[in-house]
Amino acid sequence: MKNLYGWNGQILRINLSDGKTSVQKYDADFAKKFFGGRGFAAKILWDELKPGIDAFSPENKLVLAAGPLTGLPGPSLGKLVVVAKSPLTGGYGDGNLGTMAAVHMRKAGYDAVVIEGKAKKPVYLFVEDDEVNVNSAEGLWGKTTFETEKILREVHGRNVGIISIGPAGENLVRYATIVSQEGRAGGRPGIGAVMGSKNLKAIVFRGTKEISLAEPEEYKRLSLECYNVIKSSRGYDFWIRQGTMMTIEWSNENSVLPTRNFKEGIFEFYRCIDGYSLEAMKMKRRGCPNCNMQCGNVVLDLDGRESELDYENVAMLGSNIGVNQLGKVAILNRMADELGLDTISLGNVIGFAMEATEKGLLENGIEWGDFERARQLVEDIAYRRGLGDLLAEGVMRISQKIGGDSEKWAMHVKGLEISAYDCHTVPGMALAFATSPIGAHHKDAWVISWEVKTDREGYTRAKVDKVIEFQRIRGGMFEALVSCRLPWIELQFPLEYYPRLLKAATGLAFTLDE
Numbered sequence: 001m002k003n004l005y006g007w008n009g010q011i012l013r014i015n016l017s018d019g020k021t022s023v024q025k026y027d028a029d030f031a032k033k034f035f036g037g038r039g040f041a042a043k044i045l046w047d048e049l050k051p052g053i054d055a056f057s058p059e060n061k062l063v064l065a066a067g068p069l070t071g072l073p074g075p076s077l078g079k080l081v082v083v084a085k086s087p088l089t090g091g092y093g094d095g096n097l098g099t100m101a102a103v104h105m106r107k108a109g110y111d112a113v114v115i116e117g118k119a120k121k122p123v124y125l126f127v128e129d130d131e132v133n134v135n136s137a138e139g140l141w142g143k144t145t146f147e148t149e150k151i152l153r154e155v156h157g158r159n160v161g162i163i164s165i166g167p168a169g170e171n172l173v174r175y176a177t178i179v180s181q182e183g184r185a186g187g188r189p190g191i192g193a194v195m196g197s198k199n200l201k202a203i204v205f206r207g208t209k210e211i212s213l214a215e216p217e218e219y220k221r222l223s224l225e226c227y228n229v230i231k232s233s234r235g236y237d238f239w240i241r242q243g244t245m246m247t248i249e250w251s252n253e254n255s256v257l258p259t260r261n262f263k264e265g266i267f268e269f270y271r272c273i274d275g276y277s278l279e280a281m282k283m284k285r286r287g288c289p290n291c292n293m294q295c296g297n298v299v300l301d302l303d304g305r306e307s308e309l310d311y312e313n314v315a316m317l318g319s320n321i322g323v324n325q326l327g328k329v330a331i332l333n334r335m336a337d338e339l340g341l342d343t344i345s346l347g348n349v350i351g352f353a354m355e356a357t358e359k360g361l362l363e364n365g366i367e368w369g370d371f372e373r374a375r376q377l378v379e380d381i382a383y384r385r386g387l388g389d390l391l392a393e394g395v396m397r398i399s400q401k402i403g404g405d406s407e408k409w410a411m412h413v414k415g416l417e418i419s420a421y422d423c424h425t426v427p428g429m430a431l432a433f434a435t436s437p438i439g440a441h442h443k444d445a446w447v448i449s450w451e452v453k454t455d456r457e458g459y460t461r462a463k464v465d466k467v468i469e470f471q472r473i474r475g476g477m478f479e480a481l482v483s484c485r486l487p488w489i490e491l492q493f494p495l496e497y498y499p500r501l502l503k504a505a506t507g508l509a510f511t512l513d514e
């Protein structure tokens with residue numbers, strides 16, 4: 001599109017009901033107003049979805065959206081937002097994942113892809129620059145995300161980006177995710193299940209075009225400077241050792257580590273699942289494209305298979321369900337990634353089932369810390385077998401079904417299970433979860449570290465202002481840029497670099513406030 005740099009100015013539309021594809025052009029006004037990522041996706045869904053539709057109906061739309069910096073060299077700029085009306089919350093739902101699919105989608109010439117309708121039989125999409133193919137996925141249906149990606153790489157070669165769903169998405173588990181590269185997952189509010197409802201198993205992108213930049217030399221210089229700032233930051237070396245796993249110890253010390261369905265904030269065995277235990281088991285790191293602070297800690301689980309751990313999945317599948325061995329947590333985590341289940345909601349659901357069993361509200365349930373039963377249930381949830389069929393619905397709906405006083409300890413907001421911070425003694429973080437637009441997700445306003453350091457017990461206007469400020473940065477800026485927050489949060493990477501990168505990429509002078 002004329003005079004548009006950074007953005008490609010194109011949205012690819014694919015209707016799976018009739019197989020038709022089209023390319024929608026957009027102009028600089030649209031780009032400046034809605035920016036990218038969550039901004040584009042929310043605008044598209046707002047304009048195009050009829051109120052009251054079933055999230056699993058063909059009328060729902062699946063949107064993949066990038067930002068004007070996605071796919072360019074620069075700190076943590078290899079992410080994609082995946083969006084739809086959520087089958088878990090009934091509202092707007094999104095998530096993001098780091099994947100080469102984001103890079104290839106942009107290099108194929110698209111800033112977003114909108115998938116409409118429903119295929120009659122399982123299909124996958126192969127998007128190679130201007131060519132879009134809807135291919136049969138009958139041989140892939142039923143495969144795990146790891147198997148699917150491996151097969152598709154054998155067919156299409158290594159130089160592609162792939163996202164896929166596992167059996168959980170196919171079986172419409174309400175918290176099924178979209179997975180890429182054996183462990184990068186996104187779409188907590190059931191975006192993987194929306195993909196499954198469309199009979200869409202996977203999308204393979206190959207892009208070979210250049211993204212045109214307003215000031216290419218300046219962009220190159222600046223992105224190099226950004227990488228150097230991150231690498232020379234004070235906490236870099238420890239981050240490389242533990243990544244987000246350092247938070248297990250921090251949360252436990254501050255009594256916010258979710259323990260036994262959020263009943264407590266301290267886990268007596270936290271040392272067995274913390275960052276130092278991780279270091280003893282760690283084999284290598286993995287991460288998102290274009291990131292120089294990769295945080296995917298790869299360990300061997302007790303079955304000898306690779307599993308990529310981070311704070312949220314270890315807290316939810318460890319302390320929150322009373323499992324106190326990292327090698328066992330790693331098994332549950334790997335299963336979730338293979339089956340395409342969200343680890344945060346999964347840990348909530350299992351913890352909730354444990355409490356329901358303790359209180360006599362669930363027959364043939366599960367005891368606290370029963371790893372073998374948890375392992376069985378993870379599979380049963382993905383295939384909706386036995387008790388797993390009920391547990392696949394998420395804690396809000398399970399609570400409505402089993403009744404009693406379970407509503408009080410069904411840990412969700414708007415139907416989305418709470419991320420791994422117990423809020424009994426951090427009211428600002430509770431407010432952040434309560435007002436997050438998609439339900440209780442830490443990605444929108446994570447004020448807890450500021451709150452613990454400043455005014456832990458206060459119910460003040462300043463705290464409300466901080467929640468709003470963080471929602472605008474985390475849920476607004478980062479979700480529209482589709483960049484990772486961790487350089488800023490963990491290594492104090494200055495936010496002021498983002499308008500500068502944008503200026504070099506798009507030629508437009510945005511202020512940080514804008």
Ligand code: SF4
Nearest residue numbers: 076287288291295484
């Ligand atoms: S810090 Fe972690 S989540 Fe963020 S971009 Fe890097 S690897 Fe991905």
